Every structure is written in C-alpha cells, then in structure tokens.
Amino acid sequence: MQAITYKNVREVEYIDVPDPGIIEPGDLIxxxxxxxxxxxxxxxxxxxxxxxxxxxxxxxxxTGEVVETGKGVRAFKKGDHVxxxxxxxxxxxxxxxxxxxxxxxxxxxxxxxxxGKGLQGAQAEYVRIPMxxxxxxxxxxxxxxxxxxxxxxxxxxxxxxxxxxxVQEGKPYAVVGCGPVGLLAVMSAVDQGASCVYAIDxxxxxxxxxxxxxxxxxxxxxxxxxxxxxxxKGIGFESVMExxxxxxAQKLAYxxxxxxGIISTVGVHTTADFSFSPVDAYDKNITYKTGxxxxxxxxxxxxxxxxxxxxxxxxxxxxxxxxxxxxxxxxIFDRRLENCIKILMIPG
Numbered sequence: 001m002q003a004i005t006y007k008n009v010r011e012v013e014y015i016d017v018p019d020p021g022i023i024e025p026g027d028l029i030x031x032x033x034x035x036x037x038x039x040x041x042x043x044x045x046x047x048x049x050x051x052x053x054x055x056x057x058x059x060x061x062x063t064g065e066v067v068e069t070g071k072g073v074r075a076f077k078k079g080d081h082v083x084x085x086x087x088x089x090x091x092x093x094x095x096x097x098x099x100x101x102x103x104x105x106x107x108x109x110x111x112x113x114x115x116g117k118g119l120q121g122a123q124a125e126y127v128r129i130p131m132x133x134x135x136x137x138x139x140x141x142x143x144x145x146x147x148x149x150x151x152x153x154x155x156x157x158x159x160x161x162x163x164x165x166x167v168q169e170g171k172p173y174a175v176v177g178c179g180p181v182g183l184l185a186v187m188s189a190v191d192q193g194a195s196c197v198y199a200i201d202x203x204x205x206x207x208x209x210x211x212x213x214x215x216x217x218x219x220x221x222x223x224x225x226x227x228x229x230x231x232x233k234g235i236g237f238e239s240v241m242e243x244x245x246x247x248x249a250q251k252l253a254y255x256x257x258x259x260x261g262i263i264s265t266v267g268v269h270t271t272a273d274f275s276f277s278p279v280d281a282y283d284k285n286i287t288y289k290t291g292x293x294x295x296x297x298x299x300x301x302x303x304x305x306x307x308x309x310x311x312x313x314x315x316x317x318x319x320x321x322x323x324x325x326x327x328x329x330x331x332i333f334d335r336r337l338e339n340c341i342k343i344l345m346i347p348g
Contacts, residue, residue: 002347003057003124004326009047010334014326017057020120020128025072028132030064030082034149035122035323037061037333037343038086039179039245040268041111045330048270051114059123060086060110061153063145067126075133082136083148084129085156085295086110088119091134101296106131123326125347137299146344147306147313150184154342155313156298157266158184158243159191164264164289165239167194174198174228174237175215176253178206180316180342181266182243183213187312189241190214191305198231200224200252205339209315220252228256236261243267251275257286265290319343 003017020029038061043049066080076082089096089104096104108130111121120128129136139148158181167173167189175182175189178201189197190213199210200218207217218227228236236258242249245267253263254276263286281288306313318341321329329343 001125006052006056006058012327012330014324020126022070025070026131027070028066028129029068030127031067032062032064032127032347034146035059035062035345043270053113056113057120057124058111059121061149062122063149073132081139083139083152084136086153088131088135089296090131099297100294102292102294143306151299151302153295154180155184155302156295157181157293159188159298159302160293161185161241161264161266162188162192165241165262167192169193169195171238172196172232173239175241176200176249177244178210185241185243186210186213186215212315213312245269247271247275260285262287316342317344321345323347
C-alpha cells in the first residue's frame with residue numbers, strides 16, 4: 001500500500017509500504033476513507049519530538065471501512081465505517097474505567113514506532129486498529145465521515161480544553177491560539193455555556209474563522225495586554241484555554257488569567273521548563289490543568305453533536321488533497337499557506 005512516512009526532520013515520503021495484517025484477535029483492518037495532518041504531527045516534522053524510526057507511517061487521525069476482523073472482534077463487521085481516537089485503549093484497566101483512556105495501561109499512539117516497537121500510523125491506504133472493540137467507534141449513518149474524523153482528535157481535544165476551563169455564563173474567557181484545536185475550543189466553550197469568549201491569535205484569517213465560531217477576535221500584537229486590561233477591567237480572564245503548546249503561549253496565558261483563575265492547556269508542550277515559576281503560580285493562586293485528551297472517552301460526548309455542528313466544522317476543513325500529495329500537504333500546513341487550517345487527505 002501507499003503511505004506517508006517519516007524520513008528526516010522536515011522531510012516525509014510517499015512510498016510503498018507493507019499492508020497491515022491481523023496480529024492479535026482483537027484487531028481490525030480498515031480501508032482509510034479520510035486521514036489528516038494534525039498540529040502534533042509538526043512536533044515530529046520539526047524534530048521537537050525525537051526517537052521515531054525512519055520509515056514509520058505517520059498520522060493518527062482517520063476514518064475507515066472495515067475490511068478484515070480478528071477472531072476476537074465482536075463490535076464490528078466488514079463494511080462498517082468507523083472512526084478511531086489517536087490512541088488505543090483496552091476499556092478494562094483502572095484508567096479506562098475512570099475515563100482516562102489516553103492513559104490506558106496498554107495504550108499505543110498511532111504513528112509512533114521507536115526501535116522497531118509501536119504502532120504504524122493512519123496516513124496510509126490501510127490501518128490496523130488494535131483492541132478494536134474498545135478503541136474504534138461506529139460512525140452513525142447521519143454523520144459525515146469527515147466530521148467524525150475531527151471527533152477522533154481535535155474536536156474531542158477542544159471540548160476537553162473547554163471542560164477543564166469550567167466555563168460559565170456571564171464571565172469572560174480567552175482562547176490562546178486559533179489553530180484547529182483552538183477554534184474548536186471556542187466552539188466547545190460556547191456550547192458549554194460561555195457567553196463571552198475572546199480568541200487571541202496573530203493571524204487575521206484565523207481570527208475571522210474564530211468570529212464565525214462565536215468568539216470575539218483579539219489580534220496578538222504589542223497592545224494585547226492593554227486591551228485585555230480594558231476588557232476585563234484590570235482583573236484578567238476567568239480562565240484561559242491555551243491551544244498552542246509553546247513557551248510564549250503559556251507565558252501569555254499566565255499573564256492574562258485572573259488571580260485564582262484556571263489555565264487549561266491542551267497544546268503539546270516540548271520545552272523542558274514552564275514559562276512561569278512555582279512562586280508565580282503560588283502568588284497568583286492559579287489552577288493549571290493539562291494533559292493528553294482521552295479522545296475515546298470524549299468521542300461519545302461529541303459524536304451526538306456533530307450533525308448540529310456541521311456548518312462550523314466545515315469552516316475548519318480548508319483543504320482536501322489526495323494522499324499522494326502528502327509531501328506538499330505537510331509543506332502547506334507547516335507554512336500556513338493558502339489560509340490553511342485543516343487538511344484532509346484522501347487515499348486513492
């Protein structure tokens with residue numbers, strides 16, 4: 001089959017790789033209908049996360065049609081259309097039962113193979129899903145597969161971010177970063193009851209979409225702190241949702257949250273240190289919440305909402321490209337060309 005694989009920093013290849021096969025009784029093999037590039041793929045692409053084997057099939061966002069089932073699979077049959085979260089989960093361990101499926105004791109991340117061990121990714125014509133009965137989710141007939149794909153990662157992550165922010169009606173909130181996750185955090189915060197969400201980003205076209213998602217756009221420039229002071233009457237935002245994963249974004253979130261407020265962080269951080277100190281956190285009485293989204297848990301929360309959200313979700317998907325154009329897709333996404341927000345790739 002054809003797939004997009006890791007070659008080196010800022011270098012991917014579209015090459016022929018072996019088809020996946022059934023290894024364990026609980027496996028599914030799906031024919032990919034949609035896959036995508038995620039912001040967290042950029043950490044590998046830029047070399048901020050290291051250790052991945054050359055030749056690893058990249059990607060962890062996908063939907064697919066079941067073409068083969070292991071002998072132990074009970075929940076799916078050939079022809080079913082499914083979506084998968086970006087990590088596998090057993091559904092039985094302490095963490096899965098607690099809803100923390102991202103920390104399943106047997107969890108694997110799609111698209112990460114290191115020293116020959118791991119799970120191949122989803123930017124390919126076919127994907128193997130281990131522990132399928134507790135990992136994959138059947139896509140309802142009224143849901144478009146490309147919307148379901150978003151539920152497998154970035155929509156669930158945005159919803160998780162808003163939940164951690166504990167949004168309430170009548171109080172001001174901020175989202176730092178209007179990439180795909182940040183925009184979906186805006187939408188999720190509004191859905192969860194926030195009546196006033198400010199979206200902060202330096203890129204004009206992203207701010208335009210943030211406004212369509214229900215936010216008040218705030219341009220990130222030298223005057224941002226003065227505007228925040230004016231908006232919040234010197235108090236700061238009730239909670240700040242940080243969806244970037246950078247030192248500067250974390251610093252800004254700390255600076256603009258109110259004393260006693262919440263910083264909800266879902267951006268994947270790769271730096272060794274915080275941008276603020278334990279003393280800073282103590283002196284401002286902040287609550288800092290972070291972590292990998294348990295997407296398998298959150299898929300069940302967001303899937304019933306997808307049909308009603310379809311118009312806004314379509315604002316996120318700015319590009320559809322063949323999988324064979326994957327190298328160019330990475331270039332467009334990386335450099336934010338063509339007003340790119342989210343790229344879907346279609347095998348074949």
